[in-house]
Each structure stands twice: as structure tokens, then as C-alpha cells.
Amino acid sequence: MMYRGSRMFGGGGIVWILIIAVAIYFVIKYLNKNSNGFKVFKKENDAIETLNERYAKGEIGEEEYKKKKSMLED
Helix, strand or coil: CCCCCCCCCCHHHHHHHHHHHHHHHHHHHHHHHCCCCCCCCCCCCHHHHHHHHHHHHCCCCHHHHHHHHHHHHC
8 A cells, every 4th residue: 555645744744743832832931921922821810910919018908808809709
């Protein structure tokens, strides 16, 4: 039986596709860490982060923190 077709998806082609996919993943991950980068996969909630910072600095009390955090999570 003769093999007709591209070697792209043969044994070596899959390896190249995986290498390219991993490289793209790390490029996006690197750009997400930079403040000027793309935020493609950024999962953090900015409002909750700000609330946590304000609570840590002592700008708001525990009651207000819990109330606002529960409102944001809903």
C-alpha cells in the first residue's frame, strides 16, 4: 500500500504542531504578565483586587469589606 499525502501530519508533523502550540502558550503567558501586554487569559477580578487592597491598607473596615465582597461575588 502506498502512502500518498503530506508528511505534515505524519509522525513528525504532530511534534511540530505541539511545539508551535506550546510556544504560542508561553508568548501569551508572557504578554499577560506585562502591564502593556494583552490580557487574553487574565482571570483576576479587578474590583475584588481593589477591595482587597483597600482592606489591607486599612481604608475600609471588616464589615464593609465583607458586605462589598459578597455583593461583588454574586
